[in-house]
Amino acid sequence: MEVDKGKGEAEETRKVAEADRDTVTLKSSDGKLFEVSKEAAARLSTVLAGMIAGGSIDDNGTDLKQIGSEALENVVDYCNKHANSIPSAALISSSISFNTAPFKEPEEWERKFVDRLSHDALFDLVEAANFLGMERLLDVTCHKISEMMKGKSPDQIREVFNIKNDYTKEELEEIRQELAWAFYDD
């Protein structure tokens, strides 16, 4: 039980301690806790940066109800790897200081990072990156998915991603005629 007297003080101490910590604790939808460097989190995620700046980070684990533990683990893993890797100039110029430059190809480690993921894990990570405002991670994961589509026929794409074709035959024919300029060599 907390004694009223000194509560404010304790609160104050807790806040200071929190500000001094160099990691933040994140809590997935299924209650698992992950620690990530505060600097990396603030740099890579606009949402976490806002929460850190706004003081809405909870020492006992900031609730991220939209993100499952597997995706959050990948997010944290990405942040840590990002913090450890020596970023190439390409990365710096694309996402941090020169955000007007065209998208730069993923780094070797980023490629490996997304290549090892299952389809479902990749989709969950895309959503987490989108939710947390992690532009570079969103780019890298979306780029990976685009590579899985590139050069494939519609049938092949449907198969890879398990997409159900809900068009009627007539509708399909109509679209193909409308967009004949994109299907001219079929």
Added chain:
Amino acid sequence: MPLRKSCKMEGAGSGIDTLPDGVLQHILGFLPARDAVRTCVLARRWRDLWMFATGLRIISNCNDEMGELREFVDHLLLTRGIAPLETFELGFDGVSADDFCEGDVLRVNLWFRHAIRCQTASCHVTIPGNCTCILLEGLSEAKNLALIAESETFIFKKDLRHCPTFSKLKTLLLSDYLCVALDLDAITCILKHSPVLERLTLELFRQGSGHKMLMKGSYSPVHTAAAISEHLKIVEVKCEVVDERVYKVLKLLCTFNIRKLINNAIEFFQYL
């Protein structure tokens, strides 16, 4: 706030269908334009997604006829309208310079104007070898520009005689991977025609090798040298080694009063 619009399909199962439209549009933005358009036949949900793809990458293959490419792009731009674009990429690697006629130059300029009307943040152009066409005109309204030279002669040689004024250009990246295309006149001319430029980056290293050095400088305007933008705050030169060519570029920059090109190769990786 999520980065991409989240209008998620209710009750969707798992897999790619669970992603919000905004994310799918971002994915399509990485595909070559033709692949992106063709996703319209996948399923009803995909029908119009390509029109709102965040990037438009028109990349010609070796076996593409210029005529086909023209028709494709004209249709593409008319159909997609002016939905906002983040990236516009135009690559003519596969087109031989002989096929590239005077009319194409005008056309490409129109395409660029269209892209700029879509509030494109970044334009990226790759030009075929031996092609000395005028592309700069269409780019003159751009705010941010990346010009990448991957072939032996660059657009500038001929263009520069008619160099337009880049009246809105704030950031400019010039990459010269083969180290032969950009010459001093080109850099001079562009600098002189960019009155509000704030940031200039020159990449002078071979493709794939990456750069080992980064030199940063700044411009200190004095009344005698009002030839270039007084807003220029950041100048960066990236290279592998300081060879004769890089040295010449540095000397040129000095004549514009761009100084303090400090070589801090060791500790330059500081995030802003």
